Amino acid sequence: MTTIAILATGAMGAGIGLHLVEGGATVLTNLDGRGPESRRRAVEAGLRDVPLSEVARADIVLSIVPPGSAVALAERLAPALAASDSKPVFVDANAISPETAERVRAALAGSGCAVVDGCIIGAPPQPRGKSPAFYVSGDPDRLTAPLAQHGLDWKPMEAPFGAASGLKLVYAMCTKGVTALAAAMVLGAERNGAGAALRAELARSQPELVGRFAKAMPDMLPKAYRWVAEMREIAAFLGPDDPAALMFEGAAQVYERLAADREAGGELGATLLAGSKPAV
Amino acid sequence: MTTIAILATGAMGAGIGLHLVEGGATVLTNLDGRGPESRRRAVEAGLRDVPLSEVARADIVLSIVPPGSAVALAERLAPALAASDSKPVFVDANAISPETAERVRAALAGSGCAVVDGCIIGAPPQPRGKSPAFYVSGDPDRLTAPLAQHGLDWKPMEAPFGAASGLKLVYAMCTKGVTALAAAMVLGAERNGAGAALRAELARSQPELVGRFAKAMPDMLPKAYRWVAEMREIAAFLGPDDPAALMFEGAAQVYERLAADREAGGELGATLLAGSKPAV
Structure with missing residues (x-):
C-alpha cells in the first residue's frame, strides 16, 4: 500500500485526497496553522493529520496549494524532507509557471528527494466521482505511477520538468x-x-x-x-x-x-x- | 421588379449579385477599370455592366468592396448620385469601423440619397445556394426591404447607423x-x-x-x-x-x-x- 501526503487541503487537495483514500491509499496531511474549514474538509475526506516529520516518511508528497504558496510550502517542508530517511518523491501540482516550478525544485535541492512537476486539469473529485487529469513531467523513472494504482487519472508526459506547469x-x-x-x-x-x-x-x-x-x-x-x-x-x-x-x-x-x-x-x-x- | 446595383465584384459582390438575380432582381454593376477576373465573375453572375449614370438610377446601390476602398467608392459615385433623379438608397456593406462608415455617409451627404450601414456575415453565395446574413442599421423606413424580396437573408437592426459595422x-x-x-x-x-x-x-x-x-x-x-x-x-x-x-x-x-x-x-x-x- 502506498502512503501519500497531501499539503494543503483546499477543495482540490481534499478532493484528490478523498479519491486516493477511495482508491485504497493511506493519505496523510498536516493541518498546523490551518483553519476549521480546512480541518473539516480533511476529516471528511479521510485524511490523517500528522506532524511534518511523518509527512516526510510518505512515499509521495503532493503539493496542492494556491499558486502564491507553492514556493513557501516547499521551503517549509525542506528541513523535514532532508531529515527523513525514506526520501519521498515531491510533486508540485500547482498552477504556477515553469519558472516558479524551478524555484520549488531549488528549494528542495538539498533534501535528497526527487522533485516532479505536475498539474491538475479538471474539477475536484466528488465522493465516488471522477478524477481530474493529473499530468506529470520530469519523471522519467515513473516514480509517481502509484498515483494511478490508487485511482488518479495519472498522465505522465514524455517531457522535462516544467512542461506540466506550462501545459x-x-x-x-x-x-x-x-x-x-x-x-x-x-x-x-x-x-x-x-x-x-x-x-x-x-x-x-x-x-x-x-x-x-x-x-x-x-x-x-x-x-x-x-x-x-x-x-x-x-x-x-x-x-x-x-x-x-x-x-x-x-x-x-x-x-x-x-x-x-x-x-x-x-x-x-x-x-x-x-x-x-x-x-x- | 427591383433594380439593384452592386459595386464592385469580388467573390462576395458577385455571389450576392448572383443570388439577387436568382431571386428575380435586375442587377447592374460598373466594370470601368476592373480586370478580366472581375469581368468574368460579373458575367457569370448575370450582372449587367452599365455606366455610372445608370447605376445611379437603380433602386438600391450596394457597396461591397475591400475595406480600404469603401470611402473612395462612395466619393467616386457621389457626382452620379447627385445628378440622378431617382435617388437610390446607398448601402455600405463593407467590413469597416462605424467611424469609417460615417466617412462614407459624409462623402454622400450632398447626393440627396439615403445612406444605410450594413454588414455581411457568412460565405459568398454559391449558385442556387444559401444567402449570408445581410444586416442593416440606420434604416428606420426599411428602404432596403426589397433585398429580402429577392432572396437575401436581410436582417434589419433596430439600431442607428454604424451598428451594423460594429456588429x-x-x-x-x-x-x-x-x-x-x-x-x-x-x-x-x-x-x-x-x-x-x-x-x-x-x-x-x-x-x-x-x-x-x-x-x-x-x-x-x-x-x-x-x-x-x-x-x-x-x-x-x-x-x-x-x-x-x-x-x-x-x-x-x-x-x-x-x-x-x-x-x-x-x-x-x-x-x-x-x-x-x-x-x-
Whole structure:
C-alpha cells in the first residue's frame, strides 16, 4: 500500500485526497496553522493529520496549494524532507509557471528527494466521482505511477520538468483567455447598439459558442479578481518575444476591470450576463 | 421588379449579385477599370455592366468592396448620385469601423440619397445556394426591404447607423480573435514541450474546440496578412478606454508574425498546423 501526503487541503487537495483514500491509499496531511474549514474538509475526506516529520516518511508528497504558496510550502517542508530517511518523491501540482516550478525544485535541492512537476486539469473529485487529469513531467523513472494504482487519472508526459506547469498555463489560454475575449465582445456589442443582433447571429452561426459563453460568464465574474494574476502569469510564460503576451496583458486588464466593477456594484457584470444569454 | 446595383465584384459582390438575380432582381454593376477576373465573375453572375449614370438610377446601390476602398467608392459615385433623379438608397456593406462608415455617409451627404450601414456575415453565395446574413442599421423606413424580396437573408437592426459595422467587428472578435488565441496557445505549448499533452487534453475536455481549431488554422494562414489590419480596426473600435483593445493589438501582432513567417518559408505555420491536428 502506498502512503501519500497531501499539503494543503483546499477543495482540490481534499478532493484528490478523498479519491486516493477511495482508491485504497493511506493519505496523510498536516493541518498546523490551518483553519476549521480546512480541518473539516480533511476529516471528511479521510485524511490523517500528522506532524511534518511523518509527512516526510510518505512515499509521495503532493503539493496542492494556491499558486502564491507553492514556493513557501516547499521551503517549509525542506528541513523535514532532508531529515527523513525514506526520501519521498515531491510533486508540485500547482498552477504556477515553469519558472516558479524551478524555484520549488531549488528549494528542495538539498533534501535528497526527487522533485516532479505536475498539474491538475479538471474539477475536484466528488465522493465516488471522477478524477481530474493529473499530468506529470520530469519523471522519467515513473516514480509517481502509484498515483494511478490508487485511482488518479495519472498522465505522465514524455517531457522535462516544467512542461506540466506550462501545459496548465497554455490550457488556461483557451479557457480563461477565450472567456476574456467573449466578455470584451459582448460588452463592445452592447455599448454600440449591436447586442441583440450579435446574440441572434451567434445563435445562427456559432451555436456551440453561445452555450459556452452563457455558462462561462456567471462562473467567471466572482473569480475575475483571481484571474488577473493568472493572465499575467501566462504573459510572463510566453515571454516578451511572443506578441501573444500582449493579448494576455489585455486579458488581465479585462478581468481587472470586471473585478473593480464587481466591487462597485456590478453594472458591467449585469450587462455582460444579460448580453451572454442565448437569444430566444 | 427591383433594380439593384452592386459595386464592385469580388467573390462576395458577385455571389450576392448572383443570388439577387436568382431571386428575380435586375442587377447592374460598373466594370470601368476592373480586370478580366472581375469581368468574368460579373458575367457569370448575370450582372449587367452599365455606366455610372445608370447605376445611379437603380433602386438600391450596394457597396461591397475591400475595406480600404469603401470611402473612395462612395466619393467616386457621389457626382452620379447627385445628378440622378431617382435617388437610390446607398448601402455600405463593407467590413469597416462605424467611424469609417460615417466617412462614407459624409462623402454622400450632398447626393440627396439615403445612406444605410450594413454588414455581411457568412460565405459568398454559391449558385442556387444559401444567402449570408445581410444586416442593416440606420434604416428606420426599411428602404432596403426589397433585398429580402429577392432572396437575401436581410436582417434589419433596430439600431442607428454604424451598428451594423460594429456588429461585423465584434463578430470577428470571436472568430478571428479566438483563432489568434488558439494559434498562440498551440505555439506556446510546442515551444515548451507540452504540445502532445495539450492535444490529448483538448481532445478529452474540449472536443468542440479541437474541431474548430483544426479547421481554423489552415484557413487562417494564407489570410493572416489581411487580418493584421482587421485586428487593429477592432482595437480602434473598442477605443483606448477599453482594455480589450490591447488584446486585439496583440492579436494583430500574432497575425503579423505568422504572415512574416509565411513569407520566410512557413516554419511557424507548419508547427501550428501539426499542433492543431486532433490527437489520435
